[in-house]
Amino acid sequence: MELLKKYHLLLFLFSLTNCMQAQLHFSSLQQIWEYADIHNIQIKTARINEKIAAADIKQAYGSMLPTVSLNGNYVDNIQLQSTLIPANLLNAAAPPDTYIEAAFGRRYNYNASIAAEMDIINTQDWFSVKAAKLEKEMAGINIAKTKKQLY
Numbered sequence: 001m002e003l004l005k006k007y008h009l010l011l012f013l014f015s016l017t018n019c020m021q022a023q024l025h026f027s028s029l030q031q032i033w034e035y036a037d038i039h040n041i042q043i044k045t046a047r048i049n050e051k052i053a054a055a056d057i058k059q060a061y062g063s064m065l066p067t068v069s070l071n072g073n074y075v076d077n078i079q080l081q082s083t084l085i086p087a088n089l090l091n092a093a094a095p096p097d098t099y100i101e102a103a104f105g106r107r108y109n110y111n112a113s114i115a116a117e118m119d120i121i122n123t124q125d126w127f128s129v130k131a132a133k134l135e136k137e138m139a140g141i142n143i144a145k146t147k148k149q150l151y
Contacts, residue, residue, distance in 0.1 A: 033151070040150060046143040053136035060128040066118035073111040080105050 026032045037043055080103040087094035119125070 036150070037147070042146050042150065043143065046139070046146045050136065050139035050143060053132065053139040057129070057132040057136055060125065060132040063128060064119075064122070064125045066116050068114070068116045070114045071112070073109075075109040077105060077107050077109070080107065 024035070026035065082101045082103050084099040085102055086096075087098040087100045088096060090100065
């Protein structure tokens with residue numbers, strides 16, 4: 001009886017292995033090349049380098065854009081400080097050694113500023129854009145070179 005259970009278990013396991021497949025089936029040579037292009041590590045690396053070069057071009061153009069800064073300030077002087085001033089400044093008839101207590105200033109102070117800045121002639125940025133474009137072109141050539149070396 002126990003031997004029969006083992007045979008049934010083995011039969012069940014063999015039937016499962018027929019359902020699972022570890023290999024891929026391709027119907028044409030073109031599908032093999034496409035699969036290799038998608039899954040090859042060296043080609044993946046070359047494509048990622050091309051994406052990095054494209055991002056470098058955007059960054060180079062971004063450095064040519066204007067910079068804008070905005071600042072704001074708000075002060076609430078809850079209590080204005082008193083200052084002693086000579087009384088003869090406001091009243092010429094006042095005795096010389098007398099002082100008047102006065103509060104100067106405003107309770108609320110607001111301040112805002114905006115500044116825009118752009119370099120009109122910056123050869124360094126122009127050179128960065130040209131270098132980034134050349135780097136992207138080289139990355140595209142590197143993909144073709146990698147495929148040629150692999151295949």
